[in-house]
Amino acid sequence: MSDFKVGDIVETIDDVISGTILSIDGAKITIEDTNGFVISFLDSEIMKVGGEIRVTNYEVAQIKSEKEIPKRRKNTVLKSKERSAPKMEVDLHVHKLTRNSGNMSSYEKLNLQLETAKRQLEFAMRKRIQKVVFIHGVGEGILKEELGYLFRRYENLKYYEADYQKYGMGATEVYFFQNN
Numbered sequence: 001m002s003d004f005k006v007g008d009i010v011e012t013i014d015d016v017i018s019g020t021i022l023s024i025d026g027a028k029i030t031i032e033d034t035n036g037f038v039i040s041f042l043d044s045e046i047m048k049v050g051g052e053i054r055v056t057n058y059e060v061a062q063i064k065s066e067k068e069i070p071k072r073r074k075n076t077v078l079k080s081k082e083r084s085a086p087k088m089e090v091d092l093h094v095h096k097l098t099r100n101s102g103n104m105s106s107y108e109k110l111n112l113q114l115e116t117a118k119r120q121l122e123f124a125m126r127k128r129i130q131k132v133v134f135i136h137g138v139g140e141g142i143l144k145e146e147l148g149y150l151f152r153r154y155e156n157l158k159y160y161e162a163d164y165q166k167y168g169m170g171a172t173e174v175y176f177f178q179n180n
Contacts, residue, residue: 004024007021009021012041013047014099014100018033018049027044029042029046089135090133091135092137110142124176125176131175131176133172134172135162138168139170151174158175161173
């Protein structure tokens, strides 16, 4: 049983919709959103919105750490095995990227995976990370093929099967040529 009442202000969990509860019929809750539309949701799809802003100590610490001047780090010498190890892994399995993939079409899932791959690829290039492993799984090979199309658009990288012992056949490693 939910603790919602008519008049409560709520937001959807998986979307950017907020509004006021008009009626409650068991688990079905009908709201009027901020644009005046009347929409029904299950009680598991919405949450109450409090009137006050709360900031945790953890969030304050995060903000402080972002603003601090980083201290110089000592350079550590890496062993050859550690040097060749990938610096970054990106798991593209849909259940790792979103909580509710049940109502997504195959097309939406593939687009989510490709957008994530592109965003992480460009992040690695900006941060000058030399190696990235994209874990795509074995499946039917559609995502792997689409990743190939994505990687071929860039001139400063090469890609190949990732370490079989660690990833099996379900991962592709990307190596960036670093231009000085």
